[in-house]
Amino acid sequence: MANSSRKTLIVICGPTAIGKTSLAIEVAKRYDAEIISADSRQFYREMNIGTAKPTAEELNAVAHHFVNNISIHTKNYSAGKYEFEVLEFLEKYFQQKSIAVMVGGSGLFINAVCSGFDKFEKEDESQLYTTRKFLNTKELDWLQQEVERLDPEYYAIVDKKNPIRLKRALEIIYTTGKKYSEQRIGKKAERPFDILKIGLSLPREILYERINKRVEAMMNKGLLDEVKNLYLHQKLYTLQTVGYTELFDFIEDKISLEDAIALIKQNTRNYAKRQMTWFKKDDGIRWFQPEQMEEIIVYLHSKISS
Numbered sequence: 058m059a060n061s062s063r064k065t066l067i068v069i070c071g072p073t074a075i076g077k078t079s080l081a082i083e084v085a086k087r088y089d090a091e092i093i094s095a096d097s098r099q100f101y102r103e104m105n106i107g108t109a110k111p112t113a114e115e116l117n118a119v120a121h122h123f124v125n126n127i128s129i130h131t132k133n134y135s136a137g138k139y140e141f142e143v144l145e146f147l148e149k150y151f152q153q154k155s156i157a158v159m160v161g162g163s164g165l166f167i168n169a170v171c172s173g174f175d176k177f178e179k180e181d182e183s184q185l186y187t188t189r190k191f192l193n194t195k196e197l198d199w200l201q202q203e204v205e206r207l208d209p210e211y212y213a214i215v216d217k218k219n220p221i222r223l224k225r226a227l228e229i230i231y232t233t234g235k236k237y238s239e240q241r242i243g244k245k246a247e248r249p250f251d252i253l254k255i256g257l258s259l260p261r262e263i264l265y266e267r268i269n270k271r272v273e274a275m276m277n278k279g280l281l282d283e284v285k286n287l288y289l290h291q292k293l294y295t296l297q298t299v300g301y302t303e304l305f306d307f308i309e310d311k312i313s314l315e316d317a318i319a320l321i322k323q324n325t326r327n328y329a330k331r332q333m334t335w336f337k338k339d340d341g342i343r344w345f346q347p348e349q350m351e352e353i354i355v356y357l358h359s360k361i362s363s
Contacts, residue, residue: 064151064250065361069160070095070167070336071257072329074267076347078111080257081160082119087354088156088361091120093143095161095170097136098298103129103287106280107300109271122146129287129295140169144248151250156361164335165222171254173246188231192224197297203227204237211238214335216328218302221294253360255353256342258333265326272322275300284308299324 067090069081085092094100098108102125111121123143127134143159150157161167192200200223205212207230215222226237233240259267284304287296291305300321307317336342345353 063155063361065156066147066171066248066250066252067156067158067357068095068167068171068252068254069158069257070162070164070254070342072264072332072336073109073162073325074271074329075257075259075264077160077162077257078109078115080255080347080350080353081158082111082115083350084354084357085119085158088158088357090154090156090158091122091150093146093157093159094121094123095159095163095167097139097161097163097166098295099124099161100127100134101125101129101131101295102127103290104283104295104301106275106278106283107298109275129290129293136165136169139166140173143170147250162332164332171248171252184232188228189224192227197223200224200227208236208238210236214331216331218298218324219294220297252341253357254339254342255357256336256339256344257347258344259346264329268325268329269322272300272318272325276318280304281307281314299328 067084067088069077069084071077081092084090096108098104099110100123101108104110110124115121116124123139147157159167159170195203197218197220200220201212201217204215204223204226208226211226215226217223229235229237229240258264280300281304284301285308287301288305288308290296291301296302296305303312303317303320303324306312307314312320343356345356
């Protein structure tokens, strides 16, 4: 179906709960391709239900990569590291196959592979150690307020529950004297393969209803038990994420289970909104609704065959 002389990475992106996984599997089957996950929470072996990982059946339907590839105890797994590992994987992969499918909602990681990771102005090394030591003493709410004060543009799109990203932004700001957001848009890296980006979108009220139902399904599948099993590791930054922090609070009797579930729904809806803000800035994405499977295939075929 595809021209074997051309190598193409098909990227399927969009907000959580919109149906990216099922589309990716169908596209991969059509093109005899394999799937690369670009969902930064699905990398971690110990987090399953709360990250909406593909089911065992889905993982068996098409070969998946970068799912369950690291542990929550892995330190310093960054978008830059991911970029290096995916490009290394693709170099070997494209010797055998002409099309790969990347799917996920982690815009920073997708951008790292497609455009290259951001290259910042040289940081003042004399300040870096002191800055990191200082930031490690600060709580999440302080980090959020500081990023919002110094770089409101980045604050609008960052995962506000992720202290690692907030600290990294502040490191750059403190040690270079410039906004993080101003330095993030660098020269796009050249890639030895074509990139086709498909974005999935839905009217907000429909997407939010899907999110609410998914959270309920996660609870029915045993999310609370999963979180209980991870409770002793709750301070790890990888677990400072939606679906886990709310249930940690329930376990510690800070809130009721009903309130925890309501917060997971609310925080997931907020996360989906931030995802769409990120992706809508990318003019290279062709947007479809999830049910437009055949239209998507026709579009991809026209691009790949041209």
